[in-house]
Amino acid sequence: MSVAIKDDEIDIVIGAVRSDLTSFLNEWRPMFSRFHLIIVKDPDLKEELKIPEGFNLDVYEKPYMDRVVGSSTSVLFSGYACRYFGYLVSRKKYIISIDDDCLPARDPKGFVVDAVSHHITNLTTPATPFFFNTLYDPFAEGSDFVRGYPFSLRSGVKCALSCGLWLNLGDYDAPTQALKAKQRNSRYVDAVMTVPAGSLVPISGINIAFDREVLGPALVPALKLAGEGKFRWETMEDIWSGLCVKVVCDHLGLGVKTGLPYVWRTDRGDPIASLKKEWEGVKLMEEVVPFFQSVRLPREATTVEDCVVEVANAAKERLGSTDPVFARAAKAMLDWVNLWKSVGYISSSSSAV
């Protein structure tokens, strides 16, 4: 059912938080080698990147980032947020981004999951945010809309974001993983579904893909925790970014899907150590989620940039005094939109397509 996509419409953006990408890239080689890769090195990473041969790629490191955006702005891209620099400089329509500690997963039949092609299928088949289909993705093979699904809603809307999942190390927060130290996600849920309009969701940045042309700067490198570090347990930047994207998508009539594909997330780090280092992020969600749930974008906000600016202003106004991290996030969002206008190049001024 998917539209035929040319390989040169896709960039695979990898944020290198660790220096040795050899086994990561070699494991993904069958899936990645057709495409252009953008590898962005975490500006805080001191070691040289180790990258195996045979890929068509561009590597971006701190000196270049400083030149393009200015050294005061390149702080936006430290840690996991380095991948956003890749989103900024990409010139392709679709971006797929996977954490550098994730490997291809296997489905219950033992077949290797091609996360890239799954994401592309998700992005090129419609989303159905206005009414829940109980058989999940109606465009999947062997599926359809169920009885009672209004016909006028069956053509769906454009899917702008595809959120994949993770086997083995699930994306739990540190307290949860610390409490359930041995828990690993072994449940393969064979479904893709559209997250309904008006419903917010914590979007993990570990395994995502999006339509860059449509979403532009809607994914924002904004929320930087005081103790932010190099494990996902020490970050919430993607959660903030995802909430922003969902609010924008709901406003503009775009879809967000969640579910397949899975990646295999390798065991790494110690949740208790992470919790000791950075525990405030969990607390901040108590403010963040109600904030995003209450954001209302005005009708005049018809472009993604307008929407992001509205969210940023609302964040500054309503959360700015709660915690300085929010005032900084709001400012970062505005800086990001400006950056996008000057460097982002491909205009994303389309509203609902």
Place this chain on the structure above:
Amino acid sequence: MATVSPTPLLKDELDIVIPTIRNLDFLEMWRPFFQPYHLIIVQDGDPSKTIKVPEGFDYELYNRNDINRVLGPKASCISFKDSACRCFGYMVSKKKYIYTIDDDCFVAKDPSGKDINALEQHIKNLLCPSTPFFFNTLYEPYRDGADFVRGYPFSLREGVPTAVSHGLWLNIPDYDAPTQLVKPLERNTRYVDAIMTIPKGTLFPMCGMNLAFNRELIGPAMYFGLMGDGQPIGRYDDMWAGWCTKVICDHLGLGVKTGLPYIWHSKASNPFVNLQKEYKGIYWQEELIPFFQSVTLPKDCTTVQKCYIEISKQVKAKLGKVDDYFNKLADAMVTWIEAWDELNPSPSGIKPAELPNGATK
């Protein structure tokens, strides 16, 4: 957190409601799972026919004559010659929970080949909270092996009481007639190992084939409308109940889950017959969906009955002009609530929807 204790049987707290016109042979396959429970059989169609119930089941059976006898003039709200009559079973039940299943639904197998105890899964779903305010990307967080993901606020992790558990079907999928006509051979073979809460504010098509609910929390909303003989529409009974139920659940802060368990749906109904029953529904639903999406219930609607009466008023006001059927339906909705309250008087001072949920996880 993962619970190791077995799921309670709830055999004295749950009734199984089955509408039927043919026979109940299918119960043989369900015997290992259903035998401990009381059945309420609602006989659709010709009341002079005798429905044979397999030995060993404890049941009460109602045919049209019984319905007329019990409800008197209010029996007009119960559909004739349509499985929508099953909601009479909900009304006469005295139990806290209801499981309803169609007589062409059999025990399915999970991917490991094991028989699925659908009732046990529904009970699990109903006994553990729902999470309608924020979507969990790993679906049901209270399941073994799952939890809330990073970013999920801790203040929302207790969830809300679950009012409805909507199960699915392998083999013959629940498609409408046009889809059946275009894809007569399609079978649902995908076992999706998930249960999820349908977010607040989102509507869905509720299928009555494999459905369980907390009667104390939401019973009066489960009116399956006016369908079948003498009515211009059929096969929208469960849809109607589902839209009303979801709006009320959203208003009262109750949860609706969908997903597991699966049953095996064996019989494909005739698509041409279905088309005849459904066709008005297919274009009416274009009005119905925006209607339900925009229904707002005033704050003083604090019980299911009050919510339901309020919806019936809005149905009359806004849908009456779509077709006179909706005027009749609105009246029937009121009759249903009157009948419900007569058969289910609440203990003084306690409003039905505000009764505690009882056992939690």
